[in-house]
Amino acid sequence: MQHQDSWHSDRIKEECGVTGIYTRAGGAARLSFFSLFALQHRGQESAGLAVSDGDKVHMHRGMGLVSQVFNEEILETLPGDLAIGHNRYSTTGASAIRNAQPIYCTSSIGDIAVAHNGNLINTAELREEMLAAGEHLETTADSELIARLISNSLHLGVENAVSHVMKKIKGAYSVVVLTKNMIVGFRDPWGIRPMTVGKLEDGWMVASETCAFGPIGGKVVHELKPGEAAIIDRDGMRLAQASKTERPAMCMFEFIYFARPDSVMYNTTLYGARERMGVELAAEHPVNADVVVPVPDSGIPAALGYSKASGIPYTEGMTKSRYIHRTFIQPDQRMRERGVQMKLSPIAEHVEGKSIVLVDDSIVRGTTTTQIVKMMREAGATEVHVRITAPPIKYPCFYGIDMASKGELAAAVMTVDQIRDHLGADTLGYLSIDGAVKAVERDFTRNKFCLACFSGDYPIPVPKNMTKMAFEETAKSGEMTSFQKGQIPLFDAEETEDSSVTEE
Template sequence: MNGLPLHDDRPKEECGVVGLYTPSEEAARVAFFALFALQHRGQESAGIAVSDGSQVRMHKDMGLVSQVFNEEILRGLSGSMAVGHTRYSTMGASVLRNAQPIYCQSLVGEIAVAHNGNLINARELRKELQAEGEHFDGSNDSEVIARLLVRSLHLGPEEAVRETMKRLKGAYSVTVLTPQVVLGFRDPYGVRPLIAGRVDDGFLVASESCAFGPVGGTIERELEPGEMVLIDRNGMRFAQGVDAVRRAMCLFEFIYFARPDSRMYGTVLYTARERMGERLALEHPVEADAVVPVPDSGIPAALGYSRQTGIPFVEGMTKSRYIHRTFIQPDQRMRERGVRMKLTPIIEHIAGRRLILVDDSIVRATTTKQIVRLLFEAGASEVHVRITAPPIRFPCFYGIDMASRGELAAAKMTIDEICRHVGATSLGYLSIPGACEAVGRPTDDFCLACFDGEYPLPVPEDLTKQAFEAPPEVGDMETVRTGQLKLMEV
């Protein structure tokens, strides 16, 4: 496993994707820097596939984008079209054969596929394809997409995507490379983001707009639910893949997952998160001496809370920026230090003060409990916890590694009980309408399933049953994660 298990119980995003054409024959280099900007969406494996117009070549491996690629590898990947992927993989699937892009070939042609999301009918599609003689190399749902695509390739890339989209159920934002064209497509609910634009004299499609800046690109627009984009040396063209059902973009992208400088639904996320902090202050005011963020994700909301109340914003902790960049595993004594491996209190900013601690989410409450204790031990007189995600009461089936229901603090405890459990002086969560209003869109435009249990895409009963079952021992993060990840495997 890459990186330190730091008892960070935030939900984990699963994957960032890019696809592009550039006349410079340096598509792999552009893909590298675009993926580098999407590193927050997955740190366990990375890969780039390129086409020189006649054939597809690929390099992928376990590790961060900067660990997987070097100058020599990039020089060996010359070509004007590319797709790339960075993956947060799940335990059982954290192996090279599940790294992406996924390469497939048939007598008709070859493709490389990069996928962000989670299919809820992957198991049945896989069985069906296997019954028809299809061989699978890995165990992830993205290979199902790749196998479906390659089987329809005789219809041409555009129709192959349409035929494939008709079969898929679930959350998917996908980029595809054939020798002559790059395609991107998004599920009919638009759960995961996908945005298209220009780079140099070419075109780029990526999970988030933050991928465009480092490569000198400009954004054109987000893909609509059910829409596809086709990119080749002649230009960029949008087409409908399947009919849109409704907008149901993941609210968590806005609260935490996506990079704060990214733009979604036309709003810069940093600004949306500041507004979440302002609304949190209106919904859950309290007298205090300082507003302290959990770095780094809590900073914009803490600034908003501070601005709304006039209570000073203070940095109460510093965060090690590099700890996740090591393959060296901590020993047991270090593991027990938990969040202290990563966060150090600034005692002079904390001691004797009444603090408002602003964070993005509480999943199992293990991290929040450790941070509250850290602040009290550093001398805080009160710690009022304020959270920008509404209480998470239901599991996610759409590509987020979260937890089964029995593990979720808000599914098994009242707010008062969570407050006592984490040892806080008080606890307040932003409401669902408050979070959506901060983004500037009606609640109907979002997937809110992990907050309200209303799943926009029907979830098969067997998956639901597993995810709603009681978990293994809470607190044993590795065990807990395995339990959830099995559910994601197909």
């Protein structure tokens, strides 16, 4: 169960991070550990690895951060040269160990494991179909459906199996599959969720973000195209177009907030894209002020861009406690009421007596920004002008990002002026959709992005009655079956609900 302090309930939650690694020298689990560590920002609820030594698939998963789930002794129990890994933030399915990934299945070609980032929108149909066919489903996560579908199709050959599964599943996904002898990574036909191929000195890898390559000496080779698959085995890596490509629709929020600033997507670092968002923001919403202040950490590049473009000096107006989310100790009620003060502290001497431009990445419900504005005023700021790099979020996401339901989104129920008053700000300016697109794609191609949470234009049509928990509700009402004997148990760690403080 996640606690509900305002900071954490008001931030957009990351989705998941996946990796797949082949290293000729063996020790794939150790390399994967460090790659997952670099992807920790994409999910802090659970982590897992599946490793093949060519004979068996070994697994370990647990609740918490990568450093809490793995240690030297555990890595010793995971021998092999092929591995897939996963960091999870739950988007469907309860946050419980049974939904941790990778998911294990047996198949016609032996053990397989599957890990997934994203969200399917036809889980209810798929689940019904599979139960009717006598399939045993163990978890409430859509990832298990993908795993079962793949395991049932591998007799067709891996490329055909992936193509077959991609015809059946609808939604946003980047998937890694491990068999005893290979890894397959593939992206959905719209390329909503990211995945890039990298080269290691003695092998290959795929990962959600390129920041996972550096710590283990990997070099970026190729950002998978929508519908494309990378097949990595002991002979090398090959690419295959596993499904027809729809229009590319990469998630704009990867650029605004989720991905690590040093990662590269669409040929730009996220840092560069965010800095240019700040430049666009300064052009769209200029203001006379003394200093530009970022909300750390994600507001920093945009604040620098705003400062450069406007000539208003940049300063740090607050510091962020970097380790608060790395505890399993729950704050008590008094601490929750302190809201953002659990996480941010003002640097009064930088803002006292000054009018400030406060730059942040997004406003979801507005409670966090309200508290930050108040904190800056209490620290002595005379005027607070809020500038936001995400356009107003008016629609929910069904593609793997947990923001809020429509009625809870500030911009869905209030005008910009009403939100400004609600925040207690002097002025409020959001970057326009076109401004965000231009900051990423300098030649301006709006139709390369998913912009649905801003525009309501969903690239993959969403069923009318869909909610993010729809599948879980269906699953709860159905009979949950126990896992077949002789397979690696799904409950391979203590089954506890996550009580950690998850990062924004």
